[in-house]
Amino acid sequence: MAHLLPLRVFLSSQTQETPSKPLKLSKRSNNHKTSISTAKKGLLSPSHKMHKLNLEVSPHRAVSAVRLMRIEFGGAFADLLNEKGKGSGDNEMGYVERTLGFRTRDLDDRDLRLVTDIVGGTIRWRRYLDHLIGSLCHDESMFRSMEPLLLQILRIGFYEIVKLNMPPYAVVDENVKLAKVALRPGAGNMVNGILRKLVLVKENNSLPLPKLEGDSRAQARALATLYSHPVWMVRRWTKYLGQEEAIQLMMWNNSDPSFSLRANAAKGITRDDLVMQLNSLKVPHEVSLHLDDFVRVKIGLQNVIRAGLLKEGLCSVQDESAGLAVSVVDPQPGEDIIDCCAAPGGKTLYMASRLRGKGKVHAIDINKGRLRILKETAKLQKVDGVVDTIHADLRTFAENSPMKSGKVLLDAPCSGLGVLSKRSDLRWNRRLEDMEQLKNLQDELLDAASTLVSSGGVLIYSTCSIDPEENNDRVEAFLVRHPEFRIDPVNRYVPSDFVTKQGFYFSDPVKHSLDGAFAARLVRTL
Numbered sequence: 001m002a003h004l005l006p007l008r009v010f011l012s013s014q015t016q017e018t019p020s021k022p023l024k025l026s027k028r029s030n031n032h033k034t035s036i037s038t039a040k041k042g043l044l045s046p047s048h049k050m051h052k053l054n055l056e057v058s059p060h061r062a063v064s065a066v067r068l069m070r071i072e073f074g075g076a077f078a079d080l081l082n083e084k085g086k087g088s089g090d091n092e093m094g095y096v097e098r099t100l101g102f103r104t105r106d107l108d109d110r111d112l113r114l115v116t117d118i119v120g121g122t123i124r125w126r127r128y129l130d131h132l133i134g135s136l137c138h139d140e141s142m143f144r145s146m147e148p149l150l151l152q153i154l155r156i157g158f159y160e161i162v163k164l165n166m167p168p169y170a171v172v173d174e175n176v177k178l179a180k181v182a183l184r185p186g187a188g189n190m191v192n193g194i195l196r197k198l199v200l201v202k203e204n205n206s207l208p209l210p211k212l213e214g215d216s217r218a219q220a221r222a223l224a225t226l227y228s229h230p231v232w233m234v235r236r237w238t239k240y241l242g243q244e245e246a247i248q249l250m251m252w253n254n255s256d257p258s259f260s261l262r263a264n265a266a267k268g269i270t271r272d273d274l275v276m277q278l279n280s281l282k283v284p285h286e287v288s289l290h291l292d293d294f295v296r297v298k299i300g301l302q303n304v305i306r307a308g309l310l311k312e313g314l315c316s317v318q319d320e321s322a323g324l325a326v327s328v329v330d331p332q333p334g335e336d337i338i339d340c341c342a343a344p345g346g347k348t349l350y351m352a353s354r355l356r357g358k359g360k361v362h363a364i365d366i367n368k369g370r371l372r373i374l375k376e377t378a379k380l381q382k383v384d385g386v387v388d389t390i391h392a393d394l395r396t397f398a399e400n401s402p403m404k405s406g407k408v409l410l411d412a413p414c415s416g417l418g419v420l421s422k423r424s425d426l427r428w429n430r431r432l433e434d435m436e437q438l439k440n441l442q443d444e445l446l447d448a449a450s451t452l453v454s455s456g457g458v459l460i461y462s463t464c465s466i467d468p469e470e471n472n473d474r475v476e477a478f479l480v481r482h483p484e485f486r487i488d489p490v491n492r493y494v495p496s497d498f499v500t501k502q503g504f505y506f507s508d509p510v511k512h513s514l515d516g517a518f519a520a521r522l523v524r525t526l
């Protein structure tokens with residue numbers, strides 16, 4: 001039986017904010033014992049409220065369940081939630097309390113790591129986990145009508161048992177406790193029944209998983225479940241890469257992401273300085289094989305965030321694949337570069353730092369909020385002297401502006417299919433229909449960007465996609481529409497391992513263990 005202790009907690013104004021989209025829990029009972037205990041009116045000021053503290057429910061499971069609800073139903077992004085770190089702990093508990101009706105003890109470092117692992121993993125493996133849960137329910141309708149919070153708790157339990165290999169009976173007990181306290185005793189019984197079935201089938205090596213057999217459609221459906229991706233992605237990758245490589249790509253997408261940090265030269269920080277900082281923070285790292293300013297970090301990013309290295313502008317989180325796309329631009333001190341789709345500024349800021357204080361990056365973007373972030377980060381990283389921002393739709397800007405440059409970067413809006421290992425929720429938000437719309441937009445933006453390139457100048461088209469229809473095909477279609485441009489092979493700018501037969505830059509997640517990215521250099525001959 002769970003004990004709920006009343007606790008007087010002093011909340012900051014931040015923690016009293018209501019979430020932008022309140023979460024609705026269907027079928028949640030009104031009489032469970034965990035409702036928030038508010039102070040009697042008049043006894044306490046509004047900032048001093050009474051709260052129910054539950055010391056028995058494991059904090060990382062409660063927080064994970066609520067994060068998962070926020071990502072699936074509240075429009076939050078998985079990567080943004082994971083980046084917040086410890087400082088947001090009280091805020092996070094506020095969400096837990098509003099959603100579950102009680103607080104748990106605060107998260108320690110181990111809990112935080114578990115939350116990151118469990119939330120990321122549960123989202124990635126959602127299709128696979130739901131298949132197992134559905135197979136072990138009494139019938140299809142039981143699974144289909146399951147209330148959202150109960151389903152999240154089951155997904156967490158299944159993920160912990162099947163993918164994290166945690167001690168199964170402890171997982172069962174903990175998740176049963178959570179379901180009982182957050183929902184009602186009956187929900188706990190249901191979690192108990194289904195998780196125990198899972199433990200048995202896992203022990204007998206007989207997880208009910210689909211077999212890879214039948215026609216290509218049936219095989220795509222089976223692969224989509226086994227590797228937890230949408231069926232349309234499996235079909236697309238099987239068509240372009242073949243089954244074996246498509247499987248490897250899905251395995252990469254399901255693996256824990258690694259991150260790279262770029263030392264900010266504009267603030268006088270060298271990679272050696274950054275390495276010293278990482279050593280003192282005991283963050284394991286490897287220097288980049290491809291870029292002088294970059295260091296790769298597999299675990300411990302939270303320590304870097306907490307130590308304030310990003311807040312102070314000493315370094316930024318940037319994948320080497322994006323850094324290499326900047327190498328394709330090859331910014332030189334004194335140059336004027338137009339960055340057509342610039343926000344939130346990853347490439348703008350790296351290009352700006354490579355100008356060494358001389359020249360300008362003109363950063364255009366349609367999104368005012370993201371452009372504001374770029375401007376603030378430019379100040380923080382001390383490159384604001386060489387960056388100016390232009391809030392505009394590139395298509396109208398190009399029609400009306402006399403601006404021309406010898407270097408124009410179009411880092412186009414794309415599907416992001418190259419960054420699925422970092423963006424664990426993206427695969428479930430992308431639809432096949434998006435691809436057609438994106439391709440049309442990419443063509444329009446390429447046409448617009450090309451008018452800004454001066455004679456003899458170069459247009460660099462880049463994406464963070466691995467999809468040929470967004471990459472090679474867009475360039476080929478552009479060259480048909482614009483015979484005044486020709487391909488400038490990228491051999492001089494990136495290691496040969498990243499250069500395609502056609503002379504484009506391509507970072508392949510499976511081959512290079514980086515995010516997927518693409519860039520082409522197109523020279524205006526007239």
Ligand SMILES: C[S@@+](CC[C@H](N)C(=O)[O-])C[C@H]1O[C@@H](n2cnc3c(N)ncnc32)[C@H](O)[C@@H]1O
Nearest residue numbers: 341342343344345346347365366367393394411
């Ligand atoms: C892939 S992101 C750019 C990322 C950025 N280059 C970086 O490295 O951080 C694409 C950007 O294109 C912008 N965008 C989309 N349509 C646009 C348009 N019509 N005109 C200008 N910017 C546009 C989006 O707001 C988004 O910020």
